[in-house]
Amino acid sequence: MARSQAAIDFLTSYGVVILAVSVTLLVIFSFGVFSPQFAPVYCNAAASFSCTAFAMFTNGTLTFTITQTIGTSIKITGIGCSTQVNGTGVGPEFGNVNLIGATQYYPSGGFTSGTTLFTNTAGQFSVYCYSAPGSTPAKGALGRTILGYVWFNYTYSGLPANYPTAQQVFSFSTTYT
Numbered sequence: 001m002a003r004s005q006a007a008i009d010f011l012t013s014y015g016v017v018i019l020a021v022s023v024t025l026l027v028i029f030s031f032g033v034f035s036p037q038f039a040p041v042y043c044n045a046a047a048s049f050s051c052t053a054f055a056m057f058t059n060g061t062l063t064f065t066i067t068q069t070i071g072t073s074i075k076i077t078g079i080g081c082s083t084q085v086n087g088t089g090v091g092p093e094f095g096n097v098n099l100i101g102a103t104q105y106y107p108s109g110g111f112t113s114g115t116t117l118f119t120n121t122a123g124q125f126s127v128y129c130y131s132a133p134g135s136t137p138a139k140g141a142l143g144r145t146i147l148g149y150v151w152f153n154y155t156y157s158g159l160p161a162n163y164p165t166a167q168q169v170f171s172f173s174t175t176y177t
Helices: 002-030
Strands: 042-045 049-056 061-068 074-082 115-117 121-128 145-156 165-175
Touching: 042 049, 049 165, 061 145, 061 165, 074 121, 115 121
Parallel strands: none
Antiparallel strands: 042 165, 049 061, 061 121, 074 115, 074 145, 145 165
């Protein structure tokens, strides 16, 4: 009888532990802790720029707040957002490849060509982000990860418009919200 009692105690103890571990794993997996969609959220700004807030929406719109510390104001004439850098490494592969102010690249009220961004002052902008050739923004499912790059086409204050600078101002990783 003592042996059978010991066996029952042994099975019961280990059974409870196995059940507890199974329930814990079930809860962890159901919350998506081990999901491959989990990616770091970051915004790596170029020198003289800092991004303080950004969000990528499921309709393909990237909204961001950026500050420039160049030392003088800049006049932004175009913004581009793409998931890939072009072959020359100096602009977007898709979407607003010429970094112009044409309205089809921006949601209503998201950006106006000729906007002045003063030094040490934050500006908020919205732009469509592209991931493929054509005119369709990079739409995505809620929670899906997107990696991208943002460029400004701008001139320094006091310089004529025919001295533009095209520069990648930040790269980002986030999930669609």
